[in-house]
């Protein structure tokens with residue numbers, strides 16, 4: 357009995373320590389912006405808006421958030437459209453070597469947005485005149501996310517019965533009508549999952565925009581964060597914390613919204 | 629409305645399963661035609677090949693006077709009810725029924741009117757705003773029928789439309805479906821593995837076995853004169869007695885008893901030949917007294933069928949069954965005699981009807 361109680365106490369202590377480990381940075385994130393002259397400590401804030409006022413005066417901070425929105429929304433839209441079409445085709449058409457193709461794609465995708473492909477990608481972007489262009493960046497990010505998105509969506513499509521589509525086919529619906537009227541509504545939770553996943557990915561991506569966008573006015577929030585220093589070369593904690601808070605709010609809101617509207621259903625590549 | 633004709637229709641699936649083997653079949657305009665066969669015999673494949681969801685490996689499908697063998701499903705002018713009904717879960721009943729019209733670019737108002745009209749005809753008025761997930765099995769089945777009716781196709785294809793309903797509802801739906809088809813007069817092919825369903829509903833029926841049609845005829849023909857022992861064993865709620873026998877002059881020796889040669893086989897059997905003697909339990913006259921040409925033995929089992937009893941006799945170690953009207957059933961262990969009706973008994977030679 358005592359052993360049981362002691363075990364429980366140990367268990368909860370461990371959990372509490374773990375929780376604290378993850379909570380403290382979050383606490384810092386919500387208190388520091390409202391504290392004048394914040395440090396690395398978590399302190400009870402004195403509820404000042406000065407930090408926000410200072411951030412407003414920063415020429416690139418707020419526009420960079422908008423850039424982040426443009427980049428992630430653009431990428432999410434392209435990823436969802438292309439992944440839906442490709443996953444549908446791959447799920448419904450029998451191709452020899454289809455699964456090998458999928459796994460090869462998945463493997464290669466980690467290279468596309470990984471460091472190994474940086475130099476060739478950079479050169480490709482220069483050649484195609486897509487350097488320093490948000491559209492070019494969107495295309496490259498889309499390419500990097502597509503294989504995994506196709507892989508996840510194909511699983512969704514595989515698990516929806518074929519008879520819905522066949523029924524529509526007998527009524528005379530064209531393949532595009534079938535996708536629009538039947539398949540997309542059926543896999544909507546899957547599409548929402550992919551969209552959120554794409555947005556979150558692009559929102560937090562630092563390396564690609566840092567390399568491919570040199571114009572500060574086009575850079576997203578992830579890159580601008582990196583420039584928030586004081587004249588002395590120290591991290592500007594009041595700016596960083598305030599910007600960090602603004603930077604994280606949209607993603608949290610998006611999760612809440614989508615989860616409420618569609619509900620997440622994530623099975624990845626796992627067959628049930 | 630149109631007739632359906634299949635000529636030498638063959639379907640071999642990738643992997644080599646020969647699901648249909650050179651089928652010939654003509655279904656006249658307006659007929660209610662049942663395809664009956666055990667599970668896996670190729671019924672669904674046949675229906676899907678008519679609809680165009682499977683491409684035929686060989687042969688032709690003709691609907692009306694048009695060869696549609698290479699035509700896309702949507703251009704064949706047929707409508708199909710799938711075994712799982714395939715109602716779109718994200719559309720309400722109205723939109724489900726109206727979907728075929730939406731594909732045909734009928735205006736939104738006309739679509740809604742038509743859906744309401746067809747829905748009302750099938751008693752769905754109060755359900756038009758519901759999603760399929762909020763309907764019972766019977767209601768879903770009627771929505772699927774309504775959707776098919778809204779297409780005004782030349783022919784209807786039903787894949788086991790009643791198999792998802794519980795037993796009681798199935799009987800109601802059977803009557804309902806038959807009445808509806810009669811009123812609409814649309815050529816209808818419907819697939820079932822339930823012989824009672826086929827007998828009850830069809831104008832004509834085909835019995836299939838592993839990709840072949842074993843008999844085509846009206847339910848009465850198929851019931852009374854099964855063309856071979858497969859059909860004989862498959863049709864009937866109590867299985868037919870199929871007894872090995874030998875021709876002895878102008879009588880047959882079956883299970884150690886002498887029985888008369890059935891009327892239809894008279895003069896067509898050679899002495900000493902091995903045959904299978906078939907007679908339905910319903911076509912046996914049972915008595916406790918010996919009779920000439922009867923199969924006699926001890927009663928081993930008596931099963932209650934409701935208004936009658938199924939009596940199993942042990943005739944020289946061969947089981948022979950007879951249906952006995954209520955009130956005159958024997959007790960287990962009694963001696964009993966089952967006299968086959970001569971005009972209903974059948975003789976099979978090498979599995980085929982003589």
Ligand SMILES: Nc1ncnc2c1ncn2[C@@H]1O[C@H](COP(=O)(O)OP(=O)(O)O)[C@@H](O)[C@H]1O
Pocket residue numbers: 641642643645646647665666667668669670671672673674
């Ligand atoms: N898509 C398919 N690929 C390969 N074989 C199939 C396919 N569909 C059905 N079959 C095979 O064809 C035969 C007939 O199947 P089916 O038409 O579904 O029979 P039924 O509807 O009479 O039960 C079965 O042996 C089945 O295993």
Ligand SMILES: [Mg+2]
Pocket residue numbers: 671672673
């Ligand atoms: Mg079937």
